[in-house]
Amino acid sequence: xxxxxxxxxxxxxxxxxxxxxxxxxxxxxxxxxxxxxxxxxxxxxxxxxxxxxxxxxxxxxxxxxxxxxxxxxxxxxxxxxxxxxxxxxxxxxxxxxxxxxxxxxxxxxxxxxxxxxxxxxxxxxxxxxxxxxxxxxxxxxxxxxxxxxxxxxxxxxxxxxxxxxxxxxxxxxxxxxxxxxxxxxxxxxxxxxxxxxxxxxxxxxxxxxxxxxxxxxxxxxx
Numbered sequence: 001x002x003x004x005x006x007x008x009x010x011x012x013x014x015x016x017x018x019x020x021x022x023x024x025x026x027x028x029x030x031x032x033x034x035x036x037x038x039x040x041x042x043x044x045x046x047x048x049x050x051x052x053x054x055x056x057x058x059x060x061x062x063x064x065x066x067x068x069x070x071x072x073x074x075x076x077x078x079x080x081x082x083x084x085x086x087x088x089x090x091x092x093x094x095x096x097x098x099x100x101x102x103x104x105x106x107x108x109x110x111x112x113x114x115x116x117x118x119x120x121x122x123x124x125x126x127x128x129x130x131x132x133x134x135x136x137x138x139x140x141x142x143x144x145x146x147x148x149x150x151x152x153x154x155x156x157x158x159x160x161x162x163x164x165x166x167x168x169x170x171x172x173x174x175x176x177x178x179x180x181x182x183x184x185x186x187x188x189x190x191x192x193x194x195x196x197x198x199x200x201x202x203x204x205x206x207x208x209x210x211x212x213x214x215x216x217x218x219x220x221x222x
Contacts, residue, residue: 038076040066042090045083053131055084055138084138085146089153091134095123096156103160109168110221116164117191117216118209120157124195135196158184165220178220187216 044065048057059080063070077083099116106112126136143150161184168174194207 034076037068037072038086040068041073041076041083042087045087049087049133053133055133059083084134085142085149085153088134088138088142092153093156095120096160098123099157100160100163103164109164109171110173110217113161113164113168114213114217116161117187117213120188120191121195121209121212124192126196154188157188161187168221173222174220175222183220186219190216 041062044062045057048061048065049055057080059073060070062083063073077086099119102119103112103116106115126132139150142153158181162181165174165178165180165184169178169180174180191212194212
């Protein structure tokens with residue numbers, strides 16, 4: 001009887017390299033198309049909000065403005081709430097990028113923190129002549145109904161402040177016992193609340209970025 005040679009069972013053969021490349025290329029193309037469709041929906045919604053100075057619009061209006069289909073909209077968003085949330089998250093992410101870029105030009109970690117805090121204050125201030133419905137209308141509702149989503153949306157801002165506090169801590173410029181991430185969240189909430197509070201109405205003497213920085217820094221600068 002002839003004897004078998006080699007393994008009794010062969011393992012699953014790997015897909016050819018050409019097939020892996022083809023699948024990867026196809027997946028990347030589909031991802032790019034999806035991203036482009038999402039951007040068109042976001043741009044359309046943003047344009048409508050700017051025109052109406054309100055978040056009071058319908059999904060159909062967004063679909064029509066974007067020149068895409070209702071089916072395509074619901075492939076990417078559960079509904080209007082998720083669309084508004086995407087715009088809100090995008091706005092906060094852009095703010096975080098702007099703050100990080102501005103603070104990057106300072107070698108002194110405390111000076112970089114000062115720039116970040118003051119810029120966050122100025123960017124968060126409510127301008128009576130410039131309606132920002134995402135922040136004046138949608139954000140307060142979101143805070144009450146979906147606090148976890150609000151926390152996620154603000155994560156980029158907390159991340160920037162955390163990184164700056166870690167740098168300052170590494171240079172031994174923070175008070176003993178300061179926890180960078182917890183302090184970053186506290187700073188962000190303090191700055192944004194005061195920037196958006198009624199106390200900044202022109203009828204009374206408004207808070208300044210210097211005052212807010214002075215108040216916050218006393219809590220963490222050595």
